[in-house]
Amino acid sequence: MSAIELRNINKVYGNSFHALRDLSFDIRDGEFMVFVGPSGCGKSTALRMIAGLESITSGELRIGGRLVNDVDPKDRDIAMVFQSYALYPHKTVRENIAFPLQMAGLPKTEIANRVDEAARTLELTTLLDHRPALLSGGQRQRVAMGRAIVRKPAAFLMDEPLSNLDAKLRVQMRAEIASLQRKLNVTTIYVTHDQVEAMTMGDRVVVMKGGVLQQVDTPQNLYNRPDNVFVAAFIGSPSMNLYEAVLNGRTLTLGSNSFEIPDRVFEYRPSLNGASNRQVIIGIRPEHMNDAAIRPSSAEISAPVTLVEALGSESMVHLNIDASWVDAGDPDAVADIGDEKAAVARFSPKSTARAGDIARVAVDAEELHFFEPDTRTSIW
Amino acid sequence: MRRARRFNINGILVNAAALVLVLSYALPYVYLLMTSIKPAADVQQIPPSFLPAVVSLENFREVLQSSALPKAFASSLAVAVLTTVLSLAVAVPAAYVATQYRRRITTLFLLFALVTRMVPSVSLGVPLFQLLKSLGLLDTIPGLVLAHTSAAVPLALLLMSAFFEGVPKELEEAARMDGCTRFQAFRKIILPVMIGGIAVTALFTFITSWNEFLYALLLTSEATKTAPIVIAEYNSVYGLAWGAMTAAAVLYSLPVIVVTLALQKQIVGGLTFGAVKG
Numbered sequence: 001m002s003a004i005e006l007r008n009i010n011k012v013y014g015n016s017f018h019a020l021r022d023l024s025f026d027i028r029d030g031e032f033m034v035f036v037g038p039s040g041c042g043k044s045t046a047l048r049m050i051a052g053l054e055s056i057t058s059g060e061l062r063i064g065g066r067l068v069n070d071v072d073p074k075d076r077d078i079a080m081v082f083q084s085y086a087l088y089p090h091k092t093v094r095e096n097i098a099f100p101l102q103m104a105g106l107p108k109t110e111i112a113n114r115v116d117e118a119a120r121t122l123e124l125t126t127l128l129d130h131r132p133a134l135l136s137g138g139q140r141q142r143v144a145m146g147r148a149i150v151r152k153p154a155a156f157l158m159d160e161p162l163s164n165l166d167a168k169l170r171v172q173m174r175a176e177i178a179s180l181q182r183k184l185n186v187t188t189i190y191v192t193h194d195q196v197e198a199m200t201m202g203d204r205v206v207v208m209k210g211g212v213l214q215q216v217d218t219p220q221n222l223y224n225r226p227d228n229v230f231v232a233a234f235i236g237s238p239s240m241n242l243y244e245a246v247l248n249g250r251t252l253t254l255g256s257n258s259f260e261i262p263d264r265v266f267e268y269r270p271s272l273n274g275a276s277n278r279q280v281i282i283g284i285r286p287e288h289m290n291d292a293a294i295r296p297s298s299a300e301i302s303a304p305v306t307l308v309e310a311l312g313s314e315s316m317v318h319l320n321i322d323a324s325w326v327d328a329g330d331p332d333a334v335a336d337i338g339d340e341k342a343a344v345a346r347f348s349p350k351s352t353a354r355a356g357d358i359a360r361v362a363v364d365a366e367e368l369h370f371f372e373p374d375t376r377t378s379i380w
Numbered sequence: 381m382r383r384a385r386r387f388n389i390n391g392i393l394v395n396a397a398a399l400v401l402v403l404s405y406a407l408p409y410v411y412l413l414m415t416s417i418k419p420a421a422d423v424q425q426i427p428p429s430f431l432p433a434v435v436s437l438e439n440f441r442e443v444l445q446s447s448a449l450p451k452a453f454a455s456s457l458a459v460a461v462l463t464t465v466l467s468l469a470v471a472v473p474a475a476y477v478a479t480q481y482r483r484r485i486t487t488l489f490l491l492f493a494l495v496t497r498m499v500p501s502v503s504l505g506v507p508l509f510q511l512l513k514s515l516g517l518l519d520t521i522p523g524l525v526l527a528h529t530s531a532a533v534p535l536a537l538l539l540m541s542a543f544f545e546g547v548p549k550e551l552e553e554a555a556r557m558d559g560c561t562r563f564q565a566f567r568k569i570i571l572p573v574m575i576g577g578i579a580v581t582a583l584f585t586f587i588t589s590w591n592e593f594l595y596a597l598l599l600t601s602e603a604t605k606t607a608p609i610v611i612a613e614y615n616s617v618y619g620l621a622w623g624a625m626t627a628a629a630v631l632y633s634l635p636v637i638v639v640t641l642a643l644q645k646q647i648v649g650g651l652t653f654g655a656v657k658g
Contacts, residue, residue, distance in 0.1 A: 053553050074559045086554035090572045103559030147558065 002064045002077075002154035002187045003029045004050060009059035011045055011211075019045045020211045023059070030185045032178070034202030036192055038234070038332040042211040043191045044159055050189060051157050052076050064154055074103075079148035080157040083164065085140045087132040087147075093119075094128040097146045104151070118150040121180070138169045145180070155187040162197065174201060193332070195235055199223070207231050209329065229376040232283045232369055233328030238316065240283040241343040242326035244373065247275040252368075254282065255323035257301035262366050269370060269380050280379065281326050283369035286316070289345035290362045291353055297362030305357045306342050310349065317353055318342040319361065409633070416440070416626040423623040439627035443614075449628055452610035456590060457635075458521050459606060463528040463589040464582050467536045470529070472578060475540035476566060480549060490541055493534040501531065505598045512599055519601045527599055528589040535588060536581050543577030579646035587636055607632050 004027040011020040020042045027033045035043035048054040050061060052073035061069055068076050079100070088096050097118055101111040119125045122142045132140055141161060148156055161177070162170045178201045181188045192198055198205045199219040207214040207222065207230075215227040219235075226232035233239045246253045250260050266273050272280075292300050307318040325341040345361055353359045370379040411430065415423055416439050418432040423439075443449050478486040508527050509518070517523030547570060555565035571578070596606040611632060614625040640647070 051553075051557060053556070072561070073553075073556045074561065078557070080554070080557045082550045082554060084548055084550050086548065086550035088551070088554075088569055088573070090575075099555075100558035103564075147554075151558075 003027060003062075004155060004187060004189070005060070005062040006046075006050075007060040007062075009046070009049065009061060010057045011042070011049060011054065012057045018211060020049075023213055025206060025213065025216045027187060027189065030187055032181050032188045032190065032201060032203045034190045034192060034198040034205045035208060036195055036198035036205055036234075037208035037214075038193060038330050040210075040331070041208040043193075043206075043208050045211075046208070047157050047159055047189055047191045050155075051078060051080050077154040078157055079151050079153040079155075080159065081141075081144045081148050081161045083160040085132075085144040085161075085164075087140055087143055089132055092129050092131055093124060093135070093143050093146075096132065096143055097124075097128075097150050100147060100151045114150050115146075118146045121149065122146050137165050138173065141165065141173060145177070149180070149184060149186075153186065155189065156181070158188065158190045160192055161190075163192075163194075177201065196237065199235065205235075207234060209234075225378070226283075226369065227378055229281060229283070229326065229328050229371050230330065232371070232378075234330055236285055238286045238344040238346075239328070239330075240285050240369065241289075241321075242281055242283050242328055242371075243321060243343075244324040244326060245280055245282045247272060247278045247280050247370075249275065252282065252365075254301060255321055257303075257321075257323075259299035259301065259363065259365065261299075261368070264366055265368065271379055272370060279373050281371040281373050281376065283371065284343070284363060285367065286344045286346040288364035288367040289319075289343070289347075290364075291317075291347045291351035292360035292362040293352070294348050294350055295362055297364065299363040299365040301361050301363060302358050303343070303361060305353050305355050305359050307355055308353060313349060315347045315349055315351055315353070317345045317347045317351070317359065319345055319359060412626050412629055415622065416630045418623065420621075420623040423626075439623040440631070443624050443628045443631065446624075448605075448610050449607065449631075452605055452607040453632070455521065455600075455604050456606040456608070456632075459524050459528060459596075459604075460586050460589040462521070462525040463532055464585045466525060466529045467532040467585045468578065468582055471533050471536035471540050471581070472571075472574075473566070475537050476544050476570065478537075479541050479544040480547070480552065490537070493537045496534045497538070501594050504530075505594060508595065509598055518599060519603045521604050524596060524599055524604060524606070527595045528592055531592070531595070532585045532588050536585050539581045539584060540574075540577060543574055543581070547573065576646045579643050583639060583643055583647065586639065590636060 006023050006025055009020055009023040010018070012018050023042075023046060035046060037043050045054060049056050050063075052068070052071060056069050059069075060067060063076060063078070088099065091099065094115055097115045098111050101114060106114075115128070116125070119128055122145055124139070124142055124146055127135065127139060127143075132143065135143065141164075144161065148158075158177070162173050165173060174197060177190075190197075190201060199222075202219060204216060204218055205222055206216050209230050214234075215222060215231045217225075222231060222235045226235060229242060233242060243254055247261070250263075250266075251258055252261050261272075272278075290297070301321070303319040303321045305317055306320050309316040309318075319342060321343045345359075347353060371377060372379055414430060414432055417435050417437065418439075419434055419436040420438060420442075422429070422433060474489075478490050508530070512518050512523045512527065515523070517526065551569055551573065552562070552565045555569040556562065560568060591608065592606075593608045593612070596609050600606065600609065607628070611625055611628045614621040614628065
């Protein structure tokens with residue numbers, strides 16, 4: 001049993017900075033759980049508290065049913081892979097992997113067998129006598145993984161383990177880590193700020209912001225049924241487009257554009273029924289906006305095109321929609337886009353839309369998301 | 381072609397400048413060496429000559445036959461080794477805690493170590509004399525070791541702090557996750573990683589104690605007189621015995637040179653530690 005339970009976990013630093021607020025959720029035995037969020041959201045702090053490297057100000061942390069708030073890291077039966085790998089530079093790959101077993105006092109033959117087994121699993125056999133300085137980034141990453149798996153711990157903790165690798169290697173290692181976790185079936189917590197990693201690797205994902213839990217759910221549910229504006233915008237790339245709009249009966253007014261919302265939407269969002277001049281925040285994913293000239297729809301808006309990024313398989317079309325743009329509250333996204341408040345639509349590569357055109361955009365209105373403007377939570 | 385030639389000229393200029401610098405550093409020592417192998421009668425000739433007319437080892441024979449120098453060498457060695465061991469035992473863990481567990485008090489602690497380096501030794505001589513006298517440690521090796529350690533610890537602390545700054549915190553954390561207590565992580569992982577830095581600090585601490593003159597002069601008399609004092613006191617019936625003095629000085633400089641050469645690899649590794657991350 002290696003389920004991990006967090007109950008009302010808080011972290012307040014000496015300078016009164018409240019890094020985590022009332023964090024409560026469960027990680028099931030054998031589950032691959034990803035913590036994701038922008039910089040400073042508290043995901044690494046939460047991981048370090050589970051590791052025992054950071055003290056818990058209040059709340060309860062249980063691993064395998066045992067309260068571990070005040071248990072030393074070495075006595076928690078968990079292994080951790082660090083962002084910098086933290087390999088011991090004076091030890092060979094073999095000695096690095098063997099170290100946790102030596103500390104556990106295992107017999108030499110058992111250590112040798114387990115190191116060989118881990119090396120075979122991670123294809124490190126030929127590198128066992130090398131020092132870490134001689135290894136490439138990907139190889140070092142594997143050694144760090146080897147040091148973690150060799151112990152057969154109750155849980156793996158991984159703190160952005162792929163962030164130091166180049167893009168191509170990252171994709172490869174992403175798949176390898178996910179398949180290794182499924183093979184070993186060990187409870188794993190994986191911290192990342194990359195929502196693609198979160199979506200592709202995790203059985204479930206914890207989305208955090210400003211030390212507060214936003215949503216815990218499967219990747220598909222985070223995408224389809226985000227609990228609030230932040231999760232809606234954070235999950236998915238490019239981000240969901242968020243605008244203030246007015247709903248009157250079945251008619252949605254978005255700036256100078258209006259279109260009818262299909263009946264099905266009111267079936268799964270019954271509280272929208274009977275709306276009269278109701279202010280809402282609407283979310284439209286880029287993939288739900290197409291070139292009306294290619295794929296016409298009953299819900300169409302027109303907007304000037306400010307930029308077209310042709311990617312070959314699709315074109316990212318930036319549109320200047322004349323409605324109030326809504327900031328989702330992602331500090332990293334604001335830093336990335338600066339003053340750019342354009343909507344992004346994912347058009348077919350056959351689209352002839354060019355910067356400066358007024359594009360007719362077909363909106364897949366069944367896929368619209370609705371949020372309360374004051375609480376920013378989803379309207380169901 | 382032209383570019384290669386310009387590069388060569390630059391190379392020659394850089395090498396020439398380096399040579400001038402090295403010669404200017406080495407000149408006093410070379411002069412010491414030359415003087416030590418001159419016959420006693422030639423040492424004080426006027427005008428003085430740089431190179432000896434005749435090479436003679438009589439100065440070395442004289443100092444090695446005297447009873448004072450070997451005993452002083454033994455005192456110096458004992459004091460320097462014990463000072464190095466004691467200073468490292470205090471400074472290495474202290475510097476690690478001060479850098480890795482940074483708090484306001486640890487910053488103040490390092491600042492205080494820096495301030496103590498600014499106080500002239502001569503100002504501390506009298507208080508140290510009183511202190512050791514009241515402890516009954518005047519003219520004893522432990523007494524001089526304590527005095528030298530008080531001077532060497534701040535230096536060792538500052539050097540080791542600089543080295544520890546380059547050690548990622550994750551190294552200790554990884555060791556703790558791998559089953560170590562904090563102390564085991566320090567002993568089994570951090571110390572071996574820092575061996576280059578420790579070697580550099582040990583060498584500087586050893587040299588500080590080995591070359592120290594003022595405290596040795598104030599705090600020792602006959603029983604534990606160290607070599608620098610004995611060398612400075614070389615007299616002959618005609619005044620200072622320059623020949624014997626230079627021979628003793630050459631002999632006294634040899635251990636430091638040998639140790640430096642032996643630890644060359646670690647010293648260079650230690651001095652560039654943190655500059656290149658693995």
